[in-house]
Amino acid sequence: MREKSLSKKVWSRALIIAFISFILSSFLYKSGILSGLENKSYDSRMLNTAFSVPRSDDIALIIVNQDSIDWALENRGWSWPWPREAYAQIIDFLSAGDVNSIAFDVFFTEASLYGENDDILLGEAEARSGRVIQNIFVSESHHSKRALFPVPPVRDNAAKIANVISLKDKDDIIRRARGSYEYNGQTFPSLGIAPLSLTDDINENDEIDSVRLRYHKSLDVYNPYSASLILKSYDAWKEGKNLCESRDLLSPSDFDETYVFFALYAPGLFDICSTPVSQVYPGVGVHVTMLDNYLNDCFVKEVPEFISFIWIFLLSLFAAFIVTLSEQKSRKTVPLIIFGFSGGIILAFAIPYLLFIPGFWIQMVAPLIAFLSSFIFTLGFSYTAEGKQKRFIKSAFSQYLSPNVIDQLINDPAKLKLGGQRREISIYFSDIQGFTTISESIKDPEKLIKLLNTYLTEMSNIIMESGGTIDKYEGDAIIAFWNAPISNADHGKRAIEAAMKCQARLDELRSDFEKEYGKKLYHRIGINTGIALVGNMGSQTRFDYTMLGDSVNLASRLEGLNKQFGTYTMCTQATKDAALQFGSNLKWRKLANVAVVGKKEPVIVYEPMIESQYKEKENIINDFAIAYDLFYAGNFSAALAIFKKNAELDPPSLKYAQKCEELIQNPPAEWNGIWVASQK
Helix, strand or coil, X not given: CHHHHHHHHHHHHHHHHHHHHHHHHHHHHHHCCCHHHHHHHHHHXXXXXXXXXXXXXXXXXEEECHHHHHHHHHHCCCCCCCCHHHHHHHHHHHHCCCCCEEEECCCCCCCCCCXXXXXXXXXXXXXXXXXXXXXXXXXXXXXXXXXXXXXXXXXXXXXXXXXXXXXXXXXXXXXXXXXXXXXXXXXXXECCCHHXXXXXXXXXXXXXCEEECCCCCCHHHXXXXXXXXXXXXXXXXXXXXXXXXXXXCCCHHHHXXXXXXXXXXXXXXXXXXXXXXXXXXXXXXXXXXXXXXXXXXXXXXXXXXXXXXXXXXXXXXXXXXXXXXXXHCHHHHHHHHHHXXXXXXXXXXXXXXXXXXXXXXXXXXXXXXXXXXXXXXXXXXXXXXXXXXXXXXXXXXXXXXXXXXXXXXXXXHHHCCCEEEEXXXXXEEEEECCHHHHHHHCCCHHHHHHHHHHHHHHHHHHHXXXXXXXXEEECCEEEEEECCCCCCCCHHHHHHHHHHHHHHHHHHHHHHHHHHHCCCCCEEEEEEEXXXXXXXXXXXXXXXXXXXXXXXXXXXXXXXXXXXXXXXXXXXXXXXXXXXXXXXXXXXXXXXXXXXXXXXXXXXEEEEECHHHHHHCHXXXXXXXXXXXXXXXXXXXXXXXXXXXXCCCCHHHHHHHHHHHHXXXXXXXXXXXXXXXXXX
C-alpha cells in the first residue's frame, strides 16, 4: 500500500506540473507575446516545405526584364518607359487565342509620355480582349485613404479593376492576402482572385477574406516568358507566319485557358516585398501565389484552436512523464532523461513541420515552451524535493549493495524496513585457497589490504555486471545471489557463467599477483539453485539485504567441498538444469553423489567448464565417467584401475583413487552409493 501511495503521489505531482506549464504556455500564446517567434517558426516551415507546394499549369508569367528593355531599344527604338502600344500588342497577341485573363501588375495611373493616343491604343486593345485586369493603388494614412486609378482610357476598357495592396504583418512580411478591398463603398477584388471572376473557376459560395499563402521558393517555377519573346511572336503573328512550327517563337494558342500575369522584372523597376521564403520576393509573386493556391486548394489551413491547446498539454504531460519515469528508474536516469528530452524536442519540431507539408499550421512555439517549462519544473522539483534523500541512499549503500538494490531503495525508501520473501535464487560462495597462509606471509597490512581490495573489486564487478547481488564479504569470501531483488528468469545461467568469468579473470591476474605479492591466488566457488528467504534482515536500526535457508547452506558447503575433489568450481544439478534451460554453452563433469556435512540427503554435484577446457581433458573426462559409474555401483577395484590411469593429471581422479583404496581397505558394511563428506 505504501508503494502504491508513493507512486500515486509522484504521478499526481507530475500531472499538476504539466497542467501549470500548460496554463502558462496557453496564456503566452493567447496574449500574443509569442507571435513574433511563432511567425519565425512559420516562415521556417514555409521555406523548408516549399517543395511540397503544387503548381498550376494554367498560370503564365510574362516579365519585362533587362533583356527585353535592351531588345526593344535596339529593334523598336523604344527607350524606357515603353509606349503603351507595346502592351496593346501583347494584349492583342494573347487574346488571339483563348486566354482566360491578362492581369497587369503595372500602374498606368499617369498619362503616357507618348501622348493621349497611346493611352487610347491600350484601351482599345483592352476592349477587343475583354480579358484584361488593371489595378488601383490605395495609399493609407492615419486619417485618410487615397486611391490611384488607371488613366480613363485604360480604366474604362479594363474587364476588371483589382486591388494590389497585400496584408503585411507587423514585421512587414506578407504571409496573408485579402480577397477584396473596399474603397468609397466600392469593392475591388485582389489581383490574385480577379482573374477567376472572368471564368467559371471560382465557386460563388467561396468567401475569400483573409487567406494564408503557400509560396514557392522562386517564381522561376512558372518558367517566366520575357516580354521581348511575346513581342517577337506578335510580329511574326501579324505577318501571318505559322507559329506552331517555330521553336523560337510562341503562338497565341500556347496561352489557351491560361491565367497570364504581366509584371516588371528589370533591376530597379519591379517592386519587391518580404515573404516567408525571401526578403526580396517580387510583388507579383503574391498575386500569382494567391491564384495558384486557390486553383490547387492549398492555402495554409490553421488547425482548430482546441487542437493546438491539446498539443500544448500533451507536450507538457510528456515532459513531466519522462522526468517522473526517470525517478522510478534511477540507474537509467541520465540516458532516459536525455532520450526523453531529445524525443520531446524532436516531436515539438517534427509534428508542426510534418503537418505543414500538406498545408496545416499548428502552433510550434507555445507547445515547445510548454515542454521545456514542464521538463525544467519537474526536474527541478525532483532534485530539490527528493534528490537529497536519493543521493543519501545512493552514497550510503553503493559500497555495500548491488546497483539493483540501490535502485529499489531510491524508488521506494519504504523498503528500508525489515521483511523478506521466499523465492528461487541462485547462490554463490567463493573463498581464496589458503588465504590464512597468504595473509601471514605478507607482513605489511596495507599491502595485504590492497591485494584483497583488488581481488574483491575484480570479482564483484563481474558478479554485479551479470545482474547479481553482493550479499556480503567475509574476509576474502564473497557471498552473492541472483534473482533478487530484481527478477531474472535465467538466474542459474547468469550465476554459473559469472563464476566461470571470475575464474578466467583470476587466471589473467594470477601472474601479476605473484609478481607483486609473491603468491599465486586461486579461489574455490560453490553454486546452488533453490528456494530461500530473501529480504532485509537484522534489527530495527541495522539490517542487511541477505538470504537464509537450506539452499544457502548447501551452496556454502559446496565451496568447501571443492577441497575434497581437487576442483575450483562446483554446482548442484539444480543449477546445471537451470543454466541449460536458458541455453548455457558450458560443459559439465558429474563429480559426485555426495552428502555434505549437516545434510543427510545426497545431492549430485558437477564441475562446469568452458568448451576449450573440456576438449583439452575430454579423454580424461570420458574415463572418469566410466570409473564414476563403477565406483557408485560398488566396484571399487575396477574403478581404482581407471582412476589411477589419470591420477597424476586430474585432481578429481586422484581423489577418487584415494577414496577407492580407502574403501577397499575398509569395506563399508552396506554401500549405498553416496560419498559422505567428511569436512565442511
